[in-house]
Amino acid sequence: MKKQAMQVFHALYLSRRPAIAFVIVGLFWGCFAAYVPQIKARLDVSDATFGLLLLCNALGLVSSMMLAPRLDRVLGARGLQIASVVFALSFLLPGLATDAVSFGVAMVIVGAASGLTDVLMNARVSELEQLHRQPLMNANHGMFSVGYACAAIVSGVAREAQIAPGPAFAAVAAIILILSVFLYMPPREVAKDASAGGRYPLKPIILCGLIVLVAFMTEATVETWSALHIERSLQGRAAEGAMGPAMLGLTMALGRFSGQAVSQIFSETKVIILATFVAAAGGVLAALASAPLWAYVGFGILGLGISVIGPLGLALVGQKVPDHLRTEAISRVAVLGFAGFFLAPSLMGLVSEFYGLRIAFLVAAGLSLTAIPLTLLLRRT
Template sequence: MYGVRDPFRRAQLAIAALFCFLGFQYATWASRLPALKTRLDLSEAELGLLLMACGVGAAASFPLVAVLMKRMGSRRLAIVSAVCLSLLLLALSAAPDYPVALVVVFCDGIAVGSLNVAMNAQGAALEAVHQRTAMAKLHATFSAGSLFAALLASGVNLVTTDLAAHFGVAAVLLLLLVGLTRSGLLTEAEQVPAEAPAEERPPAPEKGRRKLSMPSRVTVWMGCAMVFGTVTEGAMNDWSALYMKDVVDAASELAPLGIAVVSVMMVLARVFADGWRSRWGDGRIVRVGSVVAGAGLALALLAGGVVPTL
């Protein structure tokens, strides 16, 4: 992020690069699941377990991340976990069998969880320090990273089907991105916002033992919306390449384009999301977005074929 003088813009670009990094890294190996399935001779159940290993690793990382955040800070944790994710791509391409691949993907999930927390902490600190919104556009760069990874996978497939070559190129690009990002990230000292005037500070929390209470109906519905949204997004990222190849008989170079199409639309939605929220409100966005997503999935499944799927 050399040459950018504005502190907000410099930090925003660096943090956006982390979001782009994570989207690129994840989509790189997710877009090549058909090749991994063939190389390791996996059944559908074994492939599902492989994908679940990443999620289990991410969930298991949260207690560890809490400790690492205190000891390392979000800047160092982001850099270390990003380097690990780059190297894990190489490890996955070289995995000799299914058990080793499970371990690699589990470790990948731990690194994903670490980078996810660290980069979001950087984004939250950026908004707090500069009193400017940035989070929606940061998340848009995650989808942009997924798009670039899918396009790279499709391009590499035109030249070679070798996983090691593809993941090697991706790892080099990711390490270069880490090097460019490092100087722009917020240090721990820079993450402390200026103290607000006394009249603007929130009231101090009351001391004493907190009582457990049942979640409200709104909280339950929002939790369900998040779960179903995550399941749908995960299906698009994890299974669309296999669906394209095995169900609608797409060519190998077209299979990664399922992730690419989803990523393009997510980038567009996230770029305009803040304006939509201001104009129509969060509740309407959730309801309309859910209907559009459900209708799109249903029509694609009923119609079949490469073009309706995309």
């Protein structure tokens, strides 16, 4: 245990600047997830409509992720700082939205800022992995989960104290602005590798992107709908509802920090396959829960399993493409993968509208299992 902890701390020390960016993104989504029931109630829309509004995120996300490699070259060492500042300012918009149209526009802007930040921080970690010749991705994604869990718990307390989304989001935005000061980080200069050949590495990019997509769709389902599931299906209070995404964040942090050590022993593909079975079991338990406590256990098990799949998918594509294509490859994988954060809420909103949240979580558990055949195909690449 002590050796594992030292490995995690060493990994975070080597990647300390992008790790702060992961905390920033976690703070945003943890606070947002805890306030979802209140935001939805203020908008006065159905589950299906709310899910479609969340899909607006994908419009901004895809556009910024496609532009990320070019922006990375233009912004240089200030890229992460600029992206995080824009991210902080965009966070004010959903808290001020009072109708479906303004909320949809706000989520487009949030998606663009989130997408740029995600690509740049993952690219910097992948560069450091190649520089230091050791896995770093799980530890950094663990910091996302730490930020997410802390923000969800504090936001649950804020909701109990009747603090509106606007002031809560403004407080988180201020914290993000302070943390952005520490994100100055020049990207590595990499010359084109003539030995890499002329073929574009499309197959590993698609397979890794689909693996990350499945992982993030499952994760996003719990992030967005777990509070509603506890409060509506299981009659929990606001603070109890906020513990759903908080439990996910805590166990995902534990899983990712543990995965940092495990990935140094076992292959990435073996870890992904085992973790998928664990995640599916947790999703089923959460769906069938009869009380908030059992839902927490289910979300916790799901978090442990799903935690390592997305980071390992991003790490794998960084290993399977030439160095000069790494940022571009990660941006392409991110377009596929991070779209899961917005496709899943919409899909699960439609399922919930017609069949209820319990069936929606069963669908999420089944969806997670599709990562296994994708991983087996990737292993043959």
